[in-house]
Structure formats: C-alpha cells, structure tokens
Amino acid sequence: MRAPLRFVLAAMLMLAAGPVLVVPVLVLPVLAQPVTDAARGNISASEMELQATLRGDIIRGRITIPDSRAANLIQPEGREWREFHNVTLGWIGGIAVLGMLALLVIFYLARGKIRMEGGPSGRTIQRFNWFERANHWMTASTFIILALSGLNITFGRYLLLPLFGPEIFAEATQLGKIAHNYLSFPFALGIVVMFLLWIRDNIPNALDVAWLRAGGGIIGHGHPPADRFNAGQKMIFWITVLGGGLVAASGYLLIFPFFFTGMQGMQLALIVHGILAVLMIAAMLGHIYIGTIGMEGAFDAMGTGQVDYNWARAHHSLWVEKEVVRARSTIDGTAKPAGAD
Amino acid sequence: MARMKFLCDADRCIECNACVTACKNENEVPWGINRRRVVTINDGRPGERSISMACMHCTDAPCAAVCPTSCFYTTADAIVLHDKDLCIGCGYCFYACPFGAPQYPRVGNFGGRGKMDKCTYCAGGPQADNSQAEYIQYGANRIAEGKLPLCAEMCSTKALLAGDGDIIASIYRERVQKRGYGSGAWGWRTAYRQDVSV
Numbered sequence: 001m002r003a004p005l006r007f008v009l010a011a012m013l014m015l016a017a018g019p020v021l022v023v024p025v026l027v028l029p030v031l032a033q034p035v036t037d038a039a040r041g042n043i044s045a046s047e048m049e050l051q052a053t054l055r056g057d058i059i060r061g062r063i064t065i066p067d068s069r070a071a072n073l074i075q076p077e078g079r080e081w082r083e084f085h086n087v088t089l090g091w092i093g094g095i096a097v098l099g100m101l102a103l104l105v106i107f108y109l110a111r112g113k114i115r116m117e118g119g120p121s122g123r124t125i126q127r128f129n130w131f132e133r134a135n136h137w138m139t140a141s142t143f144i145i146l147a148l149s150g151l152n153i154t155f156g157r158y159l160l161l162p163l164f165g166p167e168i169f170a171e172a173t174q175l176g177k178i179a180h181n182y183l184s185f186p187f188a189l190g191i192v193v194m195f196l197l198w199i200r201d202n203i204p205n206a207l208d209v210a211w212l213r214a215g216g217g218i219i220g221h222g223h224p225p226a227d228r229f230n231a232g233q234k235m236i237f238w239i240t241v242l243g244g245g246l247v248a249a250s251g252y253l254l255i256f257p258f259f260f261t262g263m264q265g266m267q268l269a270l271i272v273h274g275i276l277a278v279l280m281i282a283a284m285l286g287h288i289y290i291g292t293i294g295m296e297g298a299f300d301a302m303g304t305g306q307v308d309y310n311w312a313r314a315h316h317s318l319w320v321e322k323e324v325v326r327a328r329s330t331i332d333g334t335a336k337p338a339g340a341d
Numbered sequence: 342m343a344r345m346k347f348l349c350d351a352d353r354c355i356e357c358n359a360c361v362t363a364c365k366n367e368n369e370v371p372w373g374i375n376r377r378r379v380v381t382i383n384d385g386r387p388g389e390r391s392i393s394m395a396c397m398h399c400t401d402a403p404c405a406a407v408c409p410t411s412c413f414y415t416t417a418d419a420i421v422l423h424d425k426d427l428c429i430g431c432g433y434c435f436y437a438c439p440f441g442a443p444q445y446p447r448v449g450n451f452g453g454r455g456k457m458d459k460c461t462y463c464a465g466g467p468q469a470d471n472s473q474a475e476y477i478q479y480g481a482n483r484i485a486e487g488k489l490p491l492c493a494e495m496c497s498t499k500a501l502l503a504g505d506g507d508i509i510a511s512i513y514r515e516r517v518q519k520r521g522y523g524s525g526a527w528g529w530r531t532a533y534r535q536d537v538s539v
Contacts, residue, residue, distance in 0.1 A: 071380060
C-alpha cells in the first residue's frame, strides 16, 4: 500500500509543479529587456484628463476605503456644473423672475385693477371649502419660504452678502437651508392633496381652447364661458402639480445626497431643481398678482371661500349655473314650503 | 511668494497609503472623512497606476466659485482654504470639485451634511496660527511653522511632492528624463490648466 501511495503523491507534485517550472522560462526574457512605456501600459495623465473633459467622463479607479465616491479620481464635468450654477441658472432665474415682475408692473400700469363688471352684487357663493383653502395656504406659505431660501442660496451672495456681512448672511442662509429641507415635506404633501382635490375640474377640454382664443377676459373685455376652472387656472394647476412634483422629486434626491444616484445624477438633479424652481417662481408671481391686486373679488375665493355672485358669473358662468341647479335640486328633495305641515 | 502645488508621480506611488494615514493623524481628521486618498486606475491591467489625491488647491477654484456663502479664500501661497464658521454644508463644492476633495461629516437630519472638511495643505484655517481653535476646526498648521504638508513629507518613495509648483515640476521633469518614462502630473491640466512637459 505504501509504495503506490508514494508514487501517486509524487506524480501529483510533478503535475502541480510543472507550470511553475515552465512559466519563468517564458517570462524571464521579457523581464530581461529594459522597461519601456509600452510594456508598462503607456498612459498619460494629461491625455486622460483631456479625453475625460471632451467626453464628459470621469476617471475612476479602485480605492481601499468604504466611501465609493472617493473612487472618482478626476471628474472634469464639475466645471460644466459650475458653469450652469454660476452663469446659466443666473440668467434663467434673473430673466424669469425679474422679467415676470416687469411684465406685471407694465400690465398693472396699462390695465389697472380688473374691476367686476356691474360692481359687487352683495350676494355670495361658496367657491372653496375650508379644507381646500387650508391646503392651498399650507402649500402657498411653504412655497414662499422655499422660494425665498432657494433664491437666497443662488443669488444671496451677490445681493445680500454685501449688505449684511458674512456672519449674519451665513447664519441666515444656514437657517434657510434647514427651513428649505423641512418645509419641503408640507409643500410636497400640499401638492399631492391639491392634485387629488382638483384634478377632476382641471382636465383640459374644448372650452379652454375657446377661452384662450378669447384672451380669457384678461386681455379683451368679454368673458368667455368657463367651468369651475378656466384655462388660465388650469395652466396654474398643471404648472403647480407637474412643476412642483418634479421640483419636489429632484429636491428629495438632493436632500438625501448619493442615496439614490451618483455624481452625475446629483448634478443633474440640481440642474432640474434650479431651472424648474425659478420658472415656478415666475409663474407664481403671476398667480399672486391676479389673485390680489390684479383683479377685484378674486382673493375672496381663497380668503373667505365665498365669492361675489357677479364675479362668479363673469368668470365661471358654467360653474355657477351648475351650482344653482344643484342647490335647487337638493332643496327640491327635502325642503317643504313654510307652513306646509 | 511661492505657488504651492501637489504633484503625484504615479510611476513611483506604491499605494502604501502612508500619506492617508499621516494626514489623518496629523490633522485629527474625524472617522469617515478622508482628506487624502489613493486611487488605483487600471487595477490589475497594463497601465495600472496609483495616484494619491486630495485638494489640488486649484487656480480659479471651482469650490470657491459655487459657494453660496463665499466661505473660501486663497492664501498668499495660493493655498485654497475655507472658513467653517461660514460653511452651511450645502454640498455644492463637492459637485463642482473635479477631485472629490470636499468631505462632509454626517450630522443632523436626512443626509444632512455638517461643515465641509478638506485638505488644508497643512495650513490650518482663518483662526490664529497654531491656536487650539484652529487645530480643532482645521488640524495642523505646518505651513506657519515653515514646514510642508505631512503627506508629502512622509512619502517613502517620494512619489508625492509638495511645494512650489515650479520646483516640484522641475524635480519631476528630471526624473522622467533620467528614467525615460512618466505618466505625467495627475490633475494638473484640470487644476492649473497647465501640463508638465518633458
């Protein structure tokens, strides 16, 4: 038994050692030559950086620490993000916000406050119930703080920092960042509730085309017929729901940095967030204008919830008719003339 | 004044991570934050190189350009430093930085970033030189003591060079001429819009 076993072991050892003995014979001549660029794999830092810049690529490698972001050696597209943040967003934001303010001032000077034709009737009709109004004001108030803190983080260093000095400005911006993070939650909730409450009355239809063609009564004088929401209000609804939804979604990518996406995703999220946010601010300036100083009787809809009958008939003729019919039908079913019993 | 730069000779770096350790120890860098790291590209393939990377103290630094509170400043030696008392931890500098240098301690709500921390070129911060307050916030200030950053001083193969840009570039150029090869100065094109021609 012992002799054959020894033989087998010897054979196994020879088989195992074979490659080890052969390999150096193949490798040694290569090592004997002087080391050239080609043998070492010819790479150039400058060339790789240039290529990465041109392709919008990242030079990545392997690291021995857990932070996977540290594996990015050089990401030249940070330069493009900087260009967006400092130049592109500045122009878009400046033109959108200041341009809208200028338009509104010009419009107010040209047209003035849009009065109710025939003046207020004194009779009112319920337009928004308390839940709709509460949700509107939760979304609106958080939006204003989100907008101001957002504008501050982009434009504050140019506008407010020279006025207040670095310490006060940094403290205020820090508080703004905390408010921006936390108030995003009631804002996003408000957007969702708004969507569920008002989607039914905001589906675009043929009436909207006619309304837009007639200039919506803002530019002309006649009031085209409209249901509960006219085409202008539907536009505000969709800007709020879609714009607000996307701003919130991109904002949550930013609030939880690198949880859901990598470097390029984070940069893209900030680009989307910034552009949509300044466009929404411009749209909401128009919305605030028409709801307050722009039009007589409009604020009551979100203030007390009761709008003047004449205002409602002028702006939402079809809605008023439906409300009147509904009010009559509910009375018909249950109420009886006084003294009937 | 000198124009301080880092240059990592990737043909000498052996990925020993002594620079990383030296930095962490000298500056008491908190757990989870790496001011310096070693990245290996083409790992296990021809052209494998290891590069020690930290803040490159760029000319026209992108971090400073995008900072909403303008907390960055450049010293007379062209070292890019920042004031942690003004930093709000927004993370913009990390998106703009080509080298992934800014680091943030995880504090507070959500993915909440604390005040940004990065390589100071061992030059501390805006507090009084070598004060306790400066050490706690920013780490050592070797520059004020007339010394160079410890990462480069500790490098056993002298792959990582720190000092005046012209001097370290001439050292590197001499090496490349003598040995006949070199992969170039990593990050120089991006940070300084300049290349080390041999």
